[in-house]
Amino acid sequence: LTLLSQQFSQTESWFHRSAGLQSGSAPHSQLFPPAEGVMLPPESFKNRVVFITGGGTGLGRAMATVLSQLGAQCVIASRKLDVLQQTAEDICSRTGNKVHALQCDVRDPQAVSHCVDQMTSLTGLPDVIINNAAGNFICPSERLSPNAWKSITDIVLNGTAFVTLELGKRLIQDQRGASFLAITTIYAESGSGFVAPSASAKAGVEALYKSLAAEWGRYGHRFNIIQPGPIKTKGAFSRLDPTGKFEKGMIDRIPTGRLGTPAELANLAAYLSSDYASWISGAVMRFDGGEYVSMAGEFNDLRRVTPDQWKMMEAMIRSTKGS
Numbered sequence: 001l002t003l004l005s006q007q008f009s010q011t012e013s014w015f016h017r018s019a020g021l022q023s024g025s026a027p028h029s030q031l032f033p034p035a036e037g038v039m040l041p042p043e044s045f046k047n048r049v050v051f052i053t054g055g056g057t058g059l060g061r062a063m064a065t066v067l068s069q070l071g072a073q074c075v076i077a078s079r080k081l082d083v084l085q086q087t088a089e090d091i092c093s094r095t096g097n098k099v100h101a102l103q104c105d106v107r108d109p110q111a112v113s114h115c116v117d118q119m120t121s122l123t124g125l126p127d128v129i130i131n132n133a134a135g136n137f138i139c140p141s142e143r144l145s146p147n148a149w150k151s152i153t154d155i156v157l158n159g160t161a162f163v164t165l166e167l168g169k170r171l172i173q174d175q176r177g178a179s180f181l182a183i184t185t186i187y188a189e190s191g192s193g194f195v196a197p198s199a200s201a202k203a204g205v206e207a208l209y210k211s212l213a214a215e216w217g218r219y220g221h222r223f224n225i226i227q228p229g230p231i232k233t234k235g236a237f238s239r240l241d242p243t244g245k246f247e248k249g250m251i252d253r254i255p256t257g258r259l260g261t262p263a264e265l266a267n268l269a270a271y272l273s274s275d276y277a278s279w280i281s282g283a284v285m286r287f288d289g290g291e292y293v294s295m296a297g298e299f300n301d302l303r304r305v306t307p308d309q310w311k312m313m314e315a316m317i318r319s320t321k322g323s
């Protein structure tokens with residue numbers, strides 16, 4: 001037993017040394033290749049208008065691209081008009097479908113109302129609303145100023161509420177149904193250190209969407225939520241992993257051994273916003289390659305224990321007599 005214990009402490013230090021040393025995607029991620037093509041049948045969104053906040057970059061851009069490929073007329077809105085216009089031109093030249101760019105700071109309810117006025121004249125009210133705009137940065141909470149807190153929660157929680165209420169009221173007035181989708185994240189459920197404003201605001205968005213799923217079904221409105229895990233976009237990774245040192249750790253935690261891709265997220269968003277999902281409302285779809293459950297289970301790190309180490313441990317456990 002003493003020998004086994006000694007051997008185990010050697011292998012235990014191996015275990016600690018080797019944790020997190022992997023770089024890039026894990027070899028087994030080849031068993032989970034991302035399918036990058038468009039999943040739904042062509043023209044699934046023909047004659048549909050889709051409104052996407054933060055649609056000029058990252059995941060918003062990817063969702064606009066897929067929905068446009070599926071026949072939607074997209075309206076993308078955020079603060080930077082030049083970025084939006086470039087994205088709109090790029091997507092339109094690829095898909096042949098119109099993409100409109102509208103400047104809108106979602107923190108400002110009057111700007112939101114003005115944006116909806118503009119959209120109404122361009123395309124009419126939307127059939128699909130995707131609340132995707134967000135702000136975030138890693139920061140120890142004791143370093144946050146009141147304005148830092150406000151800058152994130154205003155974009156994420158208030159911005160989503162202003163967009164949803166403005167469009168919801170107008171759709172109700174016109175007796176029009178719609179699908180609302182919010183992009184939150186896995187830590188909306190657990191909370192997370194170093195991104196407390198984002199975690200608090202995303203949790204609030206989830207409460208809002210679940211509440212409205214219950215309340216506004218009678219108006220023909222569905223509300224769903226996607227909680228992504230890490231997907232490499234410039235907007236997110238420049239603020240959450242500025243040195244690039246955390247990415248390996250993320251990949252190590254993800255059972256499928258890789259980050260998600262924007263195209264995968266866009267296919268899921270398209271499905272949840274489509275008629276194929278017309279009985280799905282109030283759903284929270286975790287989209288993270290298994291990262292959340294992987295972080296939650298007390299003994300999940302035992303994945304790193306080798307068969308030889310298991311042999312040793314089993315012998316130690318079996319040799320124990322009594323309690």
Ligand SMILES: CCC/C=C/C=C/C(=O)SCCNC(=O)CCNC(=O)[C@H](O)C(C)(C)COP(=O)(O)OP(=O)(O)OC[C@H]1O[C@@H](n2cnc3c(N)ncnc32)[C@H](O)[C@@H]1OP(=O)(O)O
Nearest residue numbers: 134135136137139145146147148151185229230235236239
């Ligand atoms: C990995 C899996 C989970 C991942 C989840 C990902 C979630 C995401 O949301 S990723 C999306 C990331 N994208 C963005 O954040 C895009 C938009 N972001 C921004 O525009 C800015 O980063 C910001 C959110 C700061 C808003 O910009 P704005 O111009 O409105 O704000 P500022 O005037 O620059 O700053 C407002 C106050 O915040 C303080 N502040 C800014 N950066 C930091 C920082 N890194 N650390 C601490 N504090 C910061 C800034 O000083 C201002 O406060 P004050 O000085 O008191 O006035």
Ligand SMILES: NC(=O)C1=CN([C@@H]2O[C@H](COP(=O)(O)OP(=O)(O)OC[C@H]3O[C@@H](n4cnc5c(N)ncnc54)[C@H](OP(=O)(O)O)[C@@H]3O)[C@@H](O)[C@H]2O)C=CC1
Nearest residue numbers: 054057058059078079080105106133134230231233235236
């Ligand atoms: N990438 C990831 O790993 C993950 C991302 N997410 C979520 O996915 C969504 C997209 O993130 P991602 O694409 O990665 O990052 P981006 O930074 O590319 O996207 C954020 C978008 O929000 C827009 N935005 C920010 N502030 C405002 C504002 N006040 N009014 C209007 N629009 C605003 C930005 O445009 P502009 O600057 O022009 O205003 C930008 O297009 C976010 O909700 C994020 O929380 C969730 C989990 C993981």
